[in-house]
Amino acid sequence: MITNLQVQLSTYWTQTTAGAINSNSTITTTSSSAANTSQIRDAVDRLEKAILKYIQHCTQHIKNMAENKIRLAQVQAEEYKALEDFKQIATPNQWNIHLMLKSKMKQWNTKT
Template sequence: QASATITNRQVQISTYWTQTTADAINSRTATISSSAANTGRIRDAVDRLKTAILKYIQHSTKRVEYDLPPKFISNVNLTFKIDESIISKEEA
């Protein structure tokens, strides 16, 4: 009977370690595959951001090259009125 109990415990321990090892391998595999999926998603986001930055730089460089003001400045009026009550006509 003692031999049967020892054999039973050996089988239980063997089963436990087999399941524990399999669970550890499965969790590592799941972590690696989810990490790979996250890496792909991050890479796509970085590529989109890089493309947007490059387009902005090209657009800004073109404006500087052609000496164009930004679109929000539609009319540049550089005439100024001087308040003569503060400054005399001779100083203006």
């Protein structure tokens, strides 16, 4: 994906700069044309590298966010499984204590 974008950008800039060079100077020497092309190519390369670096930075940020969501979902699934297991093996007295502690924890969480 990024390589394809890089190729398209390079092709675009090559065509654009070649057209600009041809239309701006009809009578130029070979050495000055080569120097201009080299300078333009360097500028295009710097721009491509900056865009590529930006895309990679954004992609890495999105990847990290997705990995964090996956880890959170895994922890929540484990927590839910533990609760279901507790429901199966808890005595009525243990379940009542669980419900009491659950309400106390909710109150405590809303105070802070």
